[in-house]
Amino acid sequence: MPIVSMRQLLDEAAKGAYGVGAFNVNNMEQIQAIMLAANETKSPVIMQASRGARAFAQDRYLYHLMLAANELNPGIPMAFHQDHGNSFETCKSAIELGFTSVMMDGSLREDGKTPSTFEENVEVTRRVVEFAHPRGITVEGEIGVLGGVEDGHGAGGTGLEHVTDPDQAVEFAERTGVDALAIAIGTSHGAYKFTRKPDGSVLKMNILIEIHKRLPHTHLVMHGSSSVPKDLQAIVNKYGGKLKETWGVPIEEIQLGIRNGVRKINVDTDNRLAITGAIRKVLWESPEKFDPRDYMKPAREAMAKVVAERMREFGQAGHAGDYAPIPIAEMAKGYQSGALDTRPSLAGAR
Numbered sequence: 231m232p233i234v235s236m237r238q239l240l241d242e243a244a245k246g247a248y249g250v251g252a253f254n255v256n257n258m259e260q261i262q263a264i265m266l267a268a269n270e271t272k273s274p275v276i277m278q279a280s281r282g283a284r285a286f287a288q289d290r291y292l293y294h295l296m297l298a299a300n301e302l303n304p305g306i307p308m309a310f311h312q313d314h315g316n317s318f319e320t321c322k323s324a325i326e327l328g329f330t331s332v333m334m335d336g337s338l339r340e341d342g343k344t345p346s347t348f349e350e351n352v353e354v355t356r357r358v359v360e361f362a363h364p365r366g367i368t369v370e371g372e373i374g375v376l377g378g379v380e381d382g383h384g385a386g387g388t389g390l391e392h393v394t395d396p397d398q399a400v401e402f403a404e405r406t407g408v409d410a411l412a413i414a415i416g417t418s419h420g421a422y423k424f425t426r427k428p429d430g431s432v433l434k435m436n437i438l439i440e441i442h443k444r445l446p447h448t449h450l451v452m453h454g455s456s457s458v459p460k461d462l463q464a465i466v467n468k469y470g471g472k473l474k475e476t477w478g479v480p481i482e483e484i485q486l487g488i489r490n491g492v493r494k495i496n497v498d499t500d501n502r503l504a505i506t507g508a509i510r511k512v513l514w515e516s517p518e519k520f521d522p523r524d525y526m527k528p529a530r531e532a533m534a535k536v537v538a539e540r541m542r543e544f545g546q547a548g549h550a551g552d553y554a555p556i557p558i559a560e561m562a563k564g565y566q567s568g569a570l571d572t573r574p575s576l577a578g579a580r
């Protein structure tokens with residue numbers, strides 16, 4: 231199966247009323263872990279790489295590792311996505327590399343930490359859409375500012391300083407034509423999201439629900455949505471780690487989001503914790519070992535287990551074989567004809 235656009239995966243998810251996890255990758259073992267989980271659960275896959283990942287692995291290594299995953303798993307629909315593009319140039323280079331989807335995070339300026347103005351965000355995001363859609367490539371935008379820092383990208387804070395304003399979300403969708411929209415409802419990047427157990431009032435789910443009602447054709451995205459499970463924290467700390475006590479986003483909140491238009495859920499921290507815990511365990515218990523395979527194999531298995539769990543929880547499990555791939559060139563025609571237009575004024579009239 232060719233690599234598909236993220237838009238197709240999300241449109242299918244909307245039809246089936248499920249969410250699709252977007253998992254970050256930096257290396258071969260993480261890519262393999264995602265494919266192990268996708269095969270086990272028969273799930274469609276969104277693999278995403280941040281700017282930091284592209285710099286760490288180098289574009290060509292990363293792209294060819296992803297291609298290998300696609301080649302070896304012909305029955306699994308896959309999209310390759312740029313996570314948190316900070317500029318038009320970053321998104322353009324991802325598209326030229328062969329990614330089928332890009333996030334233009336114009337909520338922050340190019341430095342990745344200073345909040346931008348609404349007009350600046352609209353301007354840069356619209357420019358990316360104008361470049362991407364004629365090429366059949368999906369665009370995710372962001373409105374409102376998430377908390378925390380991810381790969382050096384983020385404004386810090388708790389995530390409640392810049393919660394998305396629904397009126398602005400509607401105007402943003404209208405003026406940019408994005409396929410998917412990340413909204414800020416109190417989530418943060420990284421492991422330290424909440425200092426107490428979230429009780430259902432911590433996340434602004436009412437805002438998410440309102441935005442979905444007003445933008446039913448725009449797929450919503452939840453960032454910073456690791457659950458940071460206690461058992462994964464405990465393994466890291468048992469074998470010499472020093473994580474402070476922390477709480478992530480409860481699965482039930484994500485599932486409430488999925489019932490209200492969330493189609494893409496970004497998960498990275500949980501996988502990082504699983505990998506680090508598995509490596510620490512081997513090195514702690516068997517300090518005589520020095521073959522990297524001795525700890526990378528359990529690390530890969532630990533991540534695959536977490537990814538498979540999330541795939542089941544998000545509802546994407548079992549949906550890999552539901553649909554035939556739409557070639558990227560066909561997606562381009564769909565944007566050109568207006569059939570794929572999500573702008574509220576146009577999509578509502580269809």
Ligand SMILES: [Zn+2]
Nearest residue numbers: 380453454496
């Ligand atoms: Zn993010």
